[in-house]
Amino acid sequence: MSETLENLLQETRTFPPPPEFASRANGTAELYEKADADxxxxxxxxxxxxxxxxxxxxxxxxxxxxxxxxxxxxxxNACYNAVDRHVEAGNGDRVAIHWIGxxxxxxxxxxxxxxxxxxxxxxxxxxxIGVRKGDTVAIYLPMIPEAAVAMLACARIGAPHSVVFGGxxxxxxHSRIDDAGAKVVIxxxxxxxxxxxxxxxxxxxxxxxxxxxxxxxxxxxKRTGQETPWTEGRDLWWDEVLEQAAPTHEAPAHESExxxxxxxxxxxxxxxxxxxxxxGGYLTQCAYTNAVVHDVHPESDVxxxxxxxxxxxxxxxxxxxxxxxxxxQVMYEGTPDTPHQGRFWEIVEQKKxxxxxxxxxxxxxxxxxxxxxxxxxxxxxLRLLGSVGEPINPEAWMWYRRVIGGDRCPIVDTWWQTxxxxxxxxxxxxxxxxxxxxxxxAIPGIGAEVVxxxxxxxxxxxxxxxxxTKPWPAMLRGIWGDPERYKETYWSxxxxxxxxxxxxxxxxxxxxxxxxxxxxxxxxxxHRLSTTEIESALVSHPKVAEAAVVGATDETTGQAVxxxxxxxxxxxxxxxxxxxxxxxxxxLRNHVAKEIxxxxxxxxxxxxxxxxxxxxxxxxxxxxxxxxxxxxxxxxTTLADSxxxxxxxxxxxxxD
Ligand code: WTA
Numbered sequence: 001m002s003e004t005l006e007n008l009l010q011e012t013r014t015f016p017p018p019p020e021f022a023s024r025a026n027g028t029a030e031l032y033e034k035a036d037a038d039x040x041x042x043x044x045x046x047x048x049x050x051x052x053x054x055x056x057x058x059x060x061x062x063x064x065x066x067x068x069x070x071x072x073x074x075x076x077n078a079c080y081n082a083v084d085r086h087v088e089a090g091n092g093d094r095v096a097i098h099w100i101g102x103x104x105x106x107x108x109x110x111x112x113x114x115x116x117x118x119x120x121x122x123x124x125x126x127x128x129i130g131v132r133k134g135d136t137v138a139i140y141l142p143m144i145p146e147a148a149v150a151m152l153a154c155a156r157i158g159a160p161h162s163v164v165f166g167g168x169x170x171x172x173x174h175s176r177i178d179d180a181g182a183k184v185v186i187x188x189x190x191x192x193x194x195x196x197x198x199x200x201x202x203x204x205x206x207x208x209x210x211x212x213x214x215x216x217x218x219x220x221x222k223r224t225g226q227e228t229p230w231t232e233g234r235d236l237w238w239d240e241v242l243e244q245a246a247p248t249h250e251a252p253a254h255e256s257e258x259x260x261x262x263x264x265x266x267x268x269x270x271x272x273x274x275x276x277x278x279x280g281g282y283l284t285q286c287a288y289t290n291a292v293v294h295d296v297h298p299e300s301d302v303x304x305x306x307x308x309x310x311x312x313x314x315x316x317x318x319x320x321x322x323x324x325x326x327x328x329q330v331m332y333e334g335t336p337d338t339p340h341q342g343r344f345w346e347i348v349e350q351k352k353x354x355x356x357x358x359x360x361x362x363x364x365x366x367x368x369x370x371x372x373x374x375x376x377x378x379x380x381x382l383r384l385l386g387s388v389g390e391p392i393n394p395e396a397w398m399w400y401r402r403v404i405g406g407d408r409c410p411i412v413d414t415w416w417q418t419x420x421x422x423x424x425x426x427x428x429x430x431x432x433x434x435x436x437x438x439x440x441x442a443i444p445g446i447g448a449e450v451v452x453x454x455x456x457x458x459x460x461x462x463x464x465x466x467x468x469t470k471p472w473p474a475m476l477r478g479i480w481g482d483p484e485r486y487k488e489t490y491w492s493x494x495x496x497x498x499x500x501x502x503x504x505x506x507x508x509x510x511x512x513x514x515x516x517x518x519x520x521x522x523x524x525x526x527h528r529l530s531t532t533e534i535e536s537a538l539v540s541h542p543k544v545a546e547a548a549v550v551g552a553t554d555e556t557t558g559q560a561v562x563x564x565x566x567x568x569x570x571x572x573x574x575x576x577x578x579x580x581x582x583x584x585x586x587x588l589r590n591h592v593a594k595e596i597x598x599x600x601x602x603x604x605x606x607x608x609x610x611x612x613x614x615x616x617x618x619x620x621x622x623x624x625x626x627x628x629x630x631x632x633x634x635x636x637t638t639l640a641d642s643x644x645x646x647x648x649x650x651x652x653x654x655x656d
Contacts, residue, residue, distance in 0.1 A: 025430020027292030031444035050287035054253035066491040070281030075253035079156035082323035102192035102334025122153030124245035133158035138182035142191025165310025168597040170206035188221040197224035256280030265418040266530035274480030281473030285422040290321030304330035305357040312418040345377035357386035361525040389526025397436035415439040421474030455494040463505035468498035522551030537595035543571035552628035560603040562628035
């Protein structure tokens with residue numbers, strides 16, 4: 001880490017905003033001053049600028065550390081803000097979503113009027129099947145427009161949604177449905193992935209087979225038309241239910257603090273946390289940041305956020321931010337290499353995308369594929385690039401700027417989390433002179449600091465922990481069903497400060513550089529995975545006695561999952577048979593995919609006789625990371641048995 005750090009801090013290139021860009025940018029230097037002068041007044045102004053309230057608020061913030069209520073007596077409807085009001089303002093014909101399916105030529109143009117018809121019918125349909133305000137609805141869908149419609153329809157009637165990423169397994173889906181107590185699941189027959197139709201509905205069936213959930217109905221969107229197992233009385237086709245539903249639905253006003261959604265994310269323990277967000281503050285910060293950081297001008301831009309709707313980035317910057325602004329955006333179903341490695345750039349060219357928001361892991365992959373691929377397409381429509389999900393190394397940043405941005409587009413490296421709900425640390429593209437690799441400063445209205453172990457701000461040039469110093473509108477309101485865990489996880493480390501779990505450093509100018517997680521959370525291709533969660537999955541396999549998982553540095557994915565596994569004695573004998581070891585490894589990798597999802601599959605699994613532990617029995621992951629990254633193994637003096645590392649290394653070499 002220290003070597004990386006030194007390289008980072010030698011980064012001295014800066015790129016001031018192009019004057020043309022700055023002259024019409026939404027985010028201005030004045031915003032910083034205003035926010036510093038009056039934090040609450042600033043946010044009240046943003047709330048009234050970006051959101052329409054059914055009932056105006058008289059109070060901005062009620063702060064009883066660490067519990068916040070933003071605009072507590074205000075009332076609004078998030079779906080009305082994202083859809084109806086644009087139609088009322090005469091922009092019904094504007095394209096809301098240029099949807100592009102993975103199979104070439106499979107596209108749909110959805111205007112705000114189209115969205116309006118769909119959300120009204122969907123809201124009525126949900127009510128017809130018994131969903132009431134306060135009931136939770138699980139959404140397990142591919143990247144199709146119905147995903148956005150389903151979320152908005154839930155918001156409209158005040159039913160918090162819990163979107164589960166379509167790549168999660170039936171097991172993971174089951175635990176999320178169960179934890180949220182979902183009454184309805186919205187899914188599809190399948191989706192297109194890497195050129196073929198892959199089924200989705202069977203995972204829902206498997207999740208509900210446990211027979212212990214609160215789910216009453218399953219709504220199934222027809223996407224691929226493939227053969228789909230059916231449970232009469234429980235399963236209903238989305239199209240049919242919408243068709244039968246009344247076409248108009250008046251959006252009711254909900255309290256500002258009414259729960260909008262739950263989204264599960266990995267923490268340091270095995271059990272994913274249901275992060276929950278409420279309405280008024282969340283919507284305000286999503287729309288505000290989408291305007292000032294991504295510089296969205298709804299009347300002229302074509303915006304594209306490449307995230308999946310199953311992650312927070314999809315929630316905030318595909319659904320709630322851009323639609324609340326009334327923007328036109330691209331939504332793409334598939335992978336970047338289907339049917340060819342230039343698919344993203346072809347889409348940019350065809351749709352004349354002006355703003356592109358993607359992840360460092362994708363950028364590094366494109367880099368690996370070569371400059372000539374984007375070089376074949378006309379990318380001159382682009383005017384702003386964004387990055388999110390993990391630290392972006394200066395080399396990838398420079399490549400992004402040069403090859404994709406034609407050396408003219410500002411890049412915004414945006415730091416935030418599922419918990420923060422919206423962007424917190426980022427340049428403002430019309431104001432900040434950007435630096436390759438640094439997220440730089442808290443945006444106007446946000447307080448961020450880097451502190452040491454004693455909660456003291458570190459001087460410039462030093463590292464520590466990233467904390468947030470002031471409450472912010474889109475902050476999580478808690479962990480679903482577990483208020484204690486909320487306090488303990490985020491607010492107990494440093495008095496009165498939100499602990500983000502990220503290491504960071506301030507450079508000589510005071511700019512912030514994010515350095516990755518300081519806890520047992522890994523970041524693989526921008527996806528959060530917990531070491532404990534994968535360890536639990538491994539140990540649940542009958543052949544495994546013990547497991548330790550580490551995140552090893554990986555050139556493309558940022559980090560990669562590497563597991564060290566001790567087999568049960570019966571399995572050891574079997575593994576020693578010629579050729580059997582590899583089978584067990586494959587079996588264990590598949591087991592993790594089944595328990596959590598393919599994204600959690602370890603890149604490698606090493607079968608070892610022992611694990612390095614301290615005298616108190618704590619696994620020393622630091623040493624395992626050294627092995628996983630092929631480094632000289634560090635200090636072993638605190639190990640209970642210092643010969644363990646030798647044993648591990650000998651065993652691994654034998655296996656090579
Ligand atoms: C990491 C994704 C460096 C960080 C929006 C954080 C980043 C975690 C950046 C949250 C960035 C996100 N630079 N690291 N620009 N953006 N991270 O909840 O470790 O999926 O804590 O939210 O991703 O991941 P999550």
